[in-house]
Amino acid sequence: MNESESIFRRRQLAAELADELMGDSRTGMAWSGLFLSAPRRTGKSTFLREDLQPALERRGALVLVADLWKNNDVDPGDVIVDVVRQALAAHEGVVARAARAVGLDRFGFGGFSFSIDRVGLGKGVALSDALAELSDKVQRPIALIIDEAQQCMATRRGNNAMFALKAARDELNFAHHGLRIIATGSDHLKLRMLLGSREAFFCATERIFPVLGRDYIDWFRSRHGFSDVLNADVMTHLFARAAYRPELFESAAVAVGRDGLVGDDAAAVLERRIDEQMRAVHAPAMRTLEELPPLDDAIIRVMATSKQMFAGFSASTMQTYRRVMNALSGEPSSRLDYAEVERALERLVVLRLVWRSALGLHVLEDPTLAEAMRRAGLLDVVRRVSGRKLTLVSGAEHDLSVA
Ligand SMILES: Nc1ncnc2c1ncn2[C@@H]1O[C@H](COP(=O)(O)OP(=O)(O)OP(=O)(O)O)[C@@H](O)[C@H]1O
Ligand SMILES: [Mg+2]
CATH class of the missing domain: 3.40.50.300 (P-loop containing nucleotide triphosphate hydrolases)
Structure with missing residues (x-):
C-alpha cells in the first residue's frame, strides 16, 4: 500500500x-x-x-x-x-x-x-x-x-x-x-x-488549519471493520482525546481491534491506550525536566504559565524565578543575576525545551508540554508563590486555564 x-x-x-x-x-x-x-x-x-x-x-x-x-x-x-x-x-x-x-x-x-x-x-x-x-x-x-x-x-x-x-x-x-x-x-x-x-x-x-473530523473517522472505520461498540460517535470522541493525532489514534485503535475486543469495554480499553500513548508523547521531555538544576527548572515552570513570549529578564520575572526556585530547592537564595538566568536559558534552548527567536524572545519549544506539566502538578508551585491565576501557553482546543 x-x-x-x-x-x-x-x-x-x-x-x-x-x-x-x-x-x-x-x-x-x-x-x-x-x-x-x-x-x-x-x-x-x-x-x-x-x-x-x-x-x-x-x-x-x-x-x-x-x-x-x-x-x-x-x-x-x-x-x-x-x-x-x-x-x-x-x-x-x-x-x-x-x-x-x-x-x-x-x-x-x-x-x-x-x-x-x-x-x-x-x-x-x-x-x-x-x-x-x-x-x-x-x-x-x-x-x-x-x-x-x-x-x-x-x-x-x-x-x-x-x-x-x-x-x-x-x-x-x-x-x-x-x-x-x-x-x-x-x-x-x-x-x-x-x-x-x-x-x-x-x-x-x-x-x-482544521483538524481531521468525522469524515476521516468514517473513512478509517470503513477500512477496519470495527464493531458497533466502537461506532463513529465513540471514535470521534476518542480521536479528540488523542489530540486529533491520526497516527497515535490509529495505532491505538488497530491494536484494540487486533486484540479482538468487541465487548462493551472496548471503548474504555481504547481510551486507556490513547491516554497511555499521549503520556508517552511527553515522557522524554518530562524525564529531562526531572534532571534540571533548580534555576532551569524554575524558569521552565514559569514559562509554561505565560501566554506571551518573553525576554525572560524583567525584574518581576526574575523575582518569580527566584521564588519558585527557592520553593523547589529548599536552599533559599536571596539573589539571582542576569548572567545566571542567561546561562540557564541557553541550556534550556540546547535541550530543546525552550525556543528562542533571533530577537531573544523565549517560549516553550512545544506548547503542548505545558498541559503535560500541569497534569503532573509541576505548575502548582508557580501559582503558590505568585498567588495569581495562571494561564497556560497552549490553549488550542482545551481550556487550559488553571484557577
Ligand atoms: N489525512 C491523514 N490521514 C491519515 N493519516 C494522516 C493524515 N494526515 C497525517 N496523517 C498521519 O499523521 C502523522 C503526522 O502527520 P504530519 O507529519 O503530516 O503532521 P504534522 O502536523 O505536519 O506534524 P508535525 O507537527 O510533526 O510537523 C503521520 O504519521 C501521518 O501519516
Ligand atoms: Mg509537519
Missing part, C-alpha cells in the same frame, strides 16, 4: 484553499500569503504534500517546498535559498547548461542572466531577483510552501529570507506571474510573531 492509500485525502479543503490562493484578488490570501497553524502531529505536512501541492499544480502553479524542520543543522534562511536555487537549476535552459559546461560563469541568452551559485542572502543576486527570473522563465505563478515557517524567526538569516520573500511577493505579484506564499506552523504564538514582525508578512491571512 503506498502512502496515498493509507491516508485520508482532503481534496475539498485543498481545492478551496488553492482556488483562493490562485485567484487574483489583491486583498485576499493570493496577494498577501496564507499562514496555517495547527497543533503538532495533526497532519499539516501530509496535507501540504498530498493534497495542497497537487491542487496548486493543477491550477498551473510551479510549487516549491521548503521544509524548515527537515534538517536541524541547516539555517532556515539557507533552506529557502536552496529550494529557489534548485528550481532555477531545474529550469535552466539547455543553452544555459551548455554555457555552464564550458565554464561561462555568466550567460544571458536563453538562460538566466546570472550564475545560480550567486543567488542567496547577501551573495550578489537577491532572492527576489532570482524568483522574478524564475517566474519569467516558467511563465506561471510560483507557489512557495514553507513548512514550519516560525523557524525563520530563530535565526538572522531566516529573518532576512522572510524579508526578501516579502519583497519578492510584492514584485512578482505586480510585475511578473505572481508569488503565492503558504506557510505553516504548529505554534500559534510563534506564527503570530512571524506575522507581526517588521520583516514578515504583514496582512497575511492566518487560518487555523
Whole structure:
C-alpha cells in the first residue's frame, strides 16, 4: 500500500484553499500569503504534500517546498535559498547548461542572466531577483510552501529570507506571474510573531488549519471493520482525546481491534491506550525536566504559565524565578543575576525545551508540554508563590486555564 492509500485525502479543503490562493484578488490570501497553524502531529505536512501541492499544480502553479524542520543543522534562511536555487537549476535552459559546461560563469541568452551559485542572502543576486527570473522563465505563478515557517524567526538569516520573500511577493505579484506564499506552523504564538514582525508578512491571512473530523473517522472505520461498540460517535470522541493525532489514534485503535475486543469495554480499553500513548508523547521531555538544576527548572515552570513570549529578564520575572526556585530547592537564595538566568536559558534552548527567536524572545519549544506539566502538578508551585491565576501557553482546543 503506498502512502496515498493509507491516508485520508482532503481534496475539498485543498481545492478551496488553492482556488483562493490562485485567484487574483489583491486583498485576499493570493496577494498577501496564507499562514496555517495547527497543533503538532495533526497532519499539516501530509496535507501540504498530498493534497495542497497537487491542487496548486493543477491550477498551473510551479510549487516549491521548503521544509524548515527537515534538517536541524541547516539555517532556515539557507533552506529557502536552496529550494529557489534548485528550481532555477531545474529550469535552466539547455543553452544555459551548455554555457555552464564550458565554464561561462555568466550567460544571458536563453538562460538566466546570472550564475545560480550567486543567488542567496547577501551573495550578489537577491532572492527576489532570482524568483522574478524564475517566474519569467516558467511563465506561471510560483507557489512557495514553507513548512514550519516560525523557524525563520530563530535565526538572522531566516529573518532576512522572510524579508526578501516579502519583497519578492510584492514584485512578482505586480510585475511578473505572481508569488503565492503558504506557510505553516504548529505554534500559534510563534506564527503570530512571524506575522507581526517588521520583516514578515504583514496582512497575511492566518487560518487555523482544521483538524481531521468525522469524515476521516468514517473513512478509517470503513477500512477496519470495527464493531458497533466502537461506532463513529465513540471514535470521534476518542480521536479528540488523542489530540486529533491520526497516527497515535490509529495505532491505538488497530491494536484494540487486533486484540479482538468487541465487548462493551472496548471503548474504555481504547481510551486507556490513547491516554497511555499521549503520556508517552511527553515522557522524554518530562524525564529531562526531572534532571534540571533548580534555576532551569524554575524558569521552565514559569514559562509554561505565560501566554506571551518573553525576554525572560524583567525584574518581576526574575523575582518569580527566584521564588519558585527557592520553593523547589529548599536552599533559599536571596539573589539571582542576569548572567545566571542567561546561562540557564541557553541550556534550556540546547535541550530543546525552550525556543528562542533571533530577537531573544523565549517560549516553550512545544506548547503542548505545558498541559503535560500541569497534569503532573509541576505548575502548582508557580501559582503558590505568585498567588495569581495562571494561564497556560497552549490553549488550542482545551481550556487550559488553571484557577
Ligand atoms: N489525512 C491523514 N490521514 C491519515 N493519516 C494522516 C493524515 N494526515 C497525517 N496523517 C498521519 O499523521 C502523522 C503526522 O502527520 P504530519 O507529519 O503530516 O503532521 P504534522 O502536523 O505536519 O506534524 P508535525 O507537527 O510533526 O510537523 C503521520 O504519521 C501521518 O501519516
Ligand atoms: Mg509537519
